[in-house]
Amino acid sequence: MENNLPRELVEKMTSYLGKEMSQNNFHLHREKVWQRIIDQFYKENKTEVFVKGTVVKIKDIGPVGRNFEIKDAQGQTITIYxxxxxxxxxxxxxxxxIGxxxxxxxxxxxxxxxxxLQIKANEITNLEETRWDIQPFKEFIDxxxxxxxxxxxxxxxxKLALITSENSEARxxxxxxxxxxxKIEEHFVNLFDVDSISKKIEALDESDCDIILISRGGMDRLSVFNAYSILNAIYKSxxxxxxxxGHASFSSLADIVADYSYNSPSAAAYELNGLRKKYSKIRNSIILTLLVCLIGIWLIRQR
Structure with missing residues (x-):
């Protein structure tokens, strides 16, 4: 019997176990794995979300930001950054x-x-200040x-008439x-002034534009879009x-009266672009079908 272990067997076993990982290269390996996870996560999770609940905890995390927790209607805790x-x-x-x-x-x-897993907040709304019973109004509009x-x-x-402000970042x-x-025509108005907005809507309704888009980011003084003159101008358009x-929660009556409503200027742009693409796809399909039918009729007549 041999007194020595077979060298080939030992080398094979150690190859299965892998190289010994020191503390340094273990952390280096972990950092690389985490980076791949994070890169893949942000590549696949670009959809904007909206959550609402009651604030149950606030925690300072230094000058770069703050964490807090909310509890939703189902009792689930969501961490907000x-x-x-x-x-x-x-x-x-x-x-x-809050929303x-x-x-x-x-x-x-x-x-x-x-x-x-957290939600990184872009906008926060106090829902207790913006909520009211709007069901009768919605029913009337419907x-x-x-x-x-x-x-x-x-x-x-x-031809799209864009009602916005001259200093708007979303333009x-x-x-x-x-x-x-x-074909976009910009119309600059004071988006905090009720008369300016309502008169511009009425003027554009008499123009040759095909669509009117009212665009305003931020959440400051959205109550102007609850003013009667603006709502009536939209209603009669x-x-x-x-x-x-551009608000995080439902907080303006103008959204109910409008034909189409989106929660941010960028969302409106992408959705309107999507509507046009959908139409183009249907149109091209119809044209192709008609072309095939005409070719078929021509071939039959050639026989």
Missing amino acids: CQNIRIMKNTVTIGST VKGYYNLYKNDYRHDGE ENRKRHKIRFFAKNKN EDIKKVLCKHY SKPLVTAL
């Missing part, structure tokens, strides 16, 4: 009912070596408001997304009217 703590001011307090618009965020804990659909037939580019994004399928008022 707010990098811009200014949007928390006078809104996030223990016991307050949060943002994106999924994967927080890596360097101390526990694990991660936590019964009496004639909804206008956007018509694309026989149009190379629909260029809207134009970039819609310029291929829409004969043109398809779109609101994109």
Whole structure:
């Protein structure tokens, strides 16, 4: 019997076990794995979400932001990360009912070596201040408001009248997304002034535009879009009217009266672009079907 272990067997076994990992290269390996996880996570999770609940805990995490927790109607706890703590001011307090618009965020804990799924807040609304009983108003609009659909037939580019402010940051994004399928005319007004907005809607209703889009980001003084003159101008408009008022929760009556409503200017731009693409797809399908039928008829006659 041999007194030595077979060298080949030992080498094979050690190859299965892998190289010994020191503390340093273990952490290096873990960092690489985490980076792949994080990169893949943010690649697949770009959808904007809206959550609401009651604030149950607030925690300072230094100058880069703040964490707090809300409990939703089902009793589930959701962690919110707010990098811009200014949007928390006078809104996030223990016991307050809030709405949060943002994106999924994967927080890596360097101390526990694990991660936590959060919502990274872009906008926060105090729902207790913006909620009221609007059901009778909605029912009246549903019964009496004639909804206008956007018509694309026989149009190379629909003329879109964009009601916005001259210093709006979303203007260029809207134009970039819609310029291929829409001819955009900008109309600058004071979006905090009721008369300016309502008169502009009435004037555009008499123009040759095909669509009216009211675009305003942020959440400051959205109550102007509850003013009667604006609501009445939208109600009487004969043109398809779109609101994109950039709020996290339902907080303006203009959204109910409008033909189309989106919660941000960028969302409106992408949805309007999607409507045009959908029409183009259907149109091309019809043209192709007609072409095939005509070719078939021609071939039959040639026999």
